Amino acid sequence: MLRAAFAVALVAGLTTAAPAARAYEQVVVHDTRTPIGYAFELEPHLVLGTAPPGPGYGSGAGLGVRGSFVLAPEGFIRGLNDSIALGVGVDFGRYNAGYGFGGYRDQCLHFEPGPAGTSVCTEVSSNGGTYSYVFAPVVMQWNFWLTQRFSAFGEPGVDLYLLSGHGFSIGPALYIGGRFRIADRITLTVRLGYPTFAFGVSFMM
Amino acid sequence: MYRTGPALAVAFVAALASLGAIGCESAGGSCAAGTLCECHGGTDCYQGCADVDDCDLLCHNMVHCGGVCGAGCGLECHDVNDCSADCGDSCNISCHNTVSCGAFCGANCQYDCHDVDRCGVRVGPGSLVSCTNVTTCVVECLGTCQLNCNNVNDCRVTCPVGAPALSCTNATLACGSC
Numbered sequence: 036m037l038r039a040a041f042a043v044a045l046v047a048g049l050t051t052a053a054p055a056a057r058a059y060e061q062v063v064v065h066d067t068r069t070p071i072g073y074a075f076e077l078e079p080h081l082v083l084g085t086a087p088p089g090p091g092y093g094s095g096a097g098l099g100v101r102g103s104f105v106l107a108p109e110g111f112i113r114g115l116n117d118s119i120a121l122g123v124g125v126d127f128g129r130y131n132a133g134y135g136f137g138g139y140r141d142q143c144l145h146f147e148p149g150p151a152g153t154s155v156c157t158e159v160s161s162n163g164g165t166y167s168y169v170f171a172p173v174v175m176q177w178n179f180w181l182t183q184r185f186s187a188f189g190e191p192g193v194d195l196y197l198l199s200g201h202g203f204s205i206g207p208a209l210y211i212g213g214r215f216r217i218a219d220r221i222t223l224t225v226r227l228g229y230p231t232f233a234f235g236v237s238f239m240m
Numbered sequence: 241m242y243r244t245g246p247a248l249a250v251a252f253v254a255a256l257a258s259l260g261a262i263g264c265e266s267a268g269g270s271c272a273a274g275t276l277c278e279c280h281g282g283t284d285c286y287q288g289c290a291d292v293d294d295c296d297l298l299c300h301n302m303v304h305c306g307g308v309c310g311a312g313c314g315l316e317c318h319d320v321n322d323c324s325a326d327c328g329d330s331c332n333i334s335c336h337n338t339v340s341c342g343a344f345c346g347a348n349c350q351y352d353c354h355d356v357d358r359c360g361v362r363v364g365p366g367s368l369v370s371c372t373n374v375t376t377c378v379v380e381c382l383g384t385c386q387l388n389c390n391n392v393n394d395c396r397v398t399c400p401v402g403a404p405a406l407s408c409t410n411a412t413l414a415c416g417s418c
Contacts, residue, residue: 140279141270143286143306146324151360151378153342155324156306159269159288 062182063116069108069180071220073239076103078224080235082126084168085136088206088230089198091166093135099126099233103176111177120176122190125169126231132163139163144200167199170231172208184216194230206230269308271295279305289313293328311346329364353377371395384416 063070078101085094101124110117132139142164143156174192181187194208210228217223220239226232269288271277272295279285279299285306289295292310299305299317306324307315309331316334317323323335325343333351335341340358345351347364354372361369365383376394379387389395389411397405399415408418 140282140285141287142284143324147344149324149342149344149360150362150380151340151342151358151376153324153340153358153360154322155326155342155344156286156308157326157344159286159306159308161288161290162270 063180069116069118069178069186070183071216071222071239073220074105075240076101076105076120076237077240078103078124078235078237080224080226080233082128082231082233084128084130084231085134086230087128087130087166087168087198088194088196089204090142090201091130091168091198092132092137092139092163093130093166095128095130095134095166095168097126097128097168099128099170099231099235100124101172101233101235116180118178118180120178122172122174122176122192124172126172126233128168128170128231130166130168132160132165135163169197171195171197174208174210185213186216186222187211187213190226190228196230269295271297299323317341335359347383379413381415385414386418387413389413 080099082097082099101122103120103122105118105120107119110119141160143159145158146154147157149155172192172194174190176188176190178186178188190210192208194206195203196206197203210226212224212226214222214224214237222237224235224237269290271287271289273289273291274294276296276298277287279287280301283303285299285302287297287307289309294312295309296314297307297309301319303320304322305317305320308326309315311328311330313327313331315325315327315331318337321339323338323341325333327333327345329346330348331345333343333345335356336354338356341353341356343351343361345361345363345367347366349363349367351361351363351369353359353374357375359371359374359377362380363369363385367385369379369385369387371377371392372390374392377389377392379397381397381399383400387397395413397413397415399405403415406414406418408414412418
């Protein structure tokens with residue numbers, strides 16, 4: 036029930052937000068087959084992010100790639116042109132605390148053992164420091180094929196991430212995005228969410 | 241529509257290529273000389289002096305904190321679990337009401353440690369260290385120094401190789417002379 040309500044709300048919002056596309060494009064959201072037949076989507080992209088998970092601060096940019104394997108071409112909802120894919124990816128982002136929207140604290144970069152079993156910090160970051168993240172998102176990609184050119188998707192999942200100097204951790208991932216078809220099997224793809232934003236090109240194979 | 245693909249691919253690759261590293265690591269800290277830089281609350285805070293010398297660093301009421309500074313700095317730390325200080329010459333450091341205080345300090349350092357479980361300090365020549373209401377107070381002197389212990393269970397000083405630690409009056413230990 037919730038899934039259906041979410042789908043209806045998402046479709047309604049997206050179609051309302053794209054009146055031009057709806058006016059001039061053939062609406063396919065009620066078809067049973069996607070306008071692009073594919074089993075795998077390869078999407079290299081630019082990555083932007085702010086307020087990263089873990090001990091890092093600031094905003095950053097980087098590169099990444101996402102691969103999405105179509106698991107259910109017919110999707111969850113009968114009579115609606117949706118499909119389900121499993122998305123996995125790798126994103127690298129370099130964050131700088133000075134570019135953040137919130138505050139930051141410097142962090143100790145190096146400790147040395149002191150007398151009496153103490154530990155003494157001998158080097159700290161500057162202006163909040165810089166942080167290198169490698170994200171590995173694993174998401175369920177729920178696609179809605181709205182017109183011949185335009186599709187939208189939601190992506191709940193998890194994000195494994197490696198922060199340089201701090202090791203691995205895991206956090207939630209949640210994205211919404213859209214694709215604009217520019218060639219037979221090529222789309223511009225935008226993804227908004229947490230922990231990153233992405234802008235890239237999808238190749239449907 | 242279909243001819244935009246190659247052009248877009250070129251633009252995309254160019255954008256990727258132009259994306260270089262953003263910033264670089266620095267270890268200078270962010271505090272400006274002549275102003276009090278205070279840090280409190282939360283779990284960790286480590287401050288440094290962007291101007292190297294003459295900073296005034298304060299941290300309190302958290303878990304781990306510390307300061308890194310050059311010469312002529314003032315560092316205070318209280319009501320934390322672990323406090324560390326790394327300072328150059330002529331620093332004035334106070335650490336109190338903590339579990340542990342650790343410090344490296346240069347010449348002519350004045351270090352005050354009170355109401356602490358463990359104080360461990362390495363100081364340069366001409367330094368004065370005071371431990372009060374401390375379980376363990378260990379000082380490594382790299383030259384002449386004096387250590388005053390008051391209500392300390394384990395009060396120790398180590399002197400430079402070959403120099404004996406002197407026991408002076410008023411519960412003071414020293415390297416060099418009393």
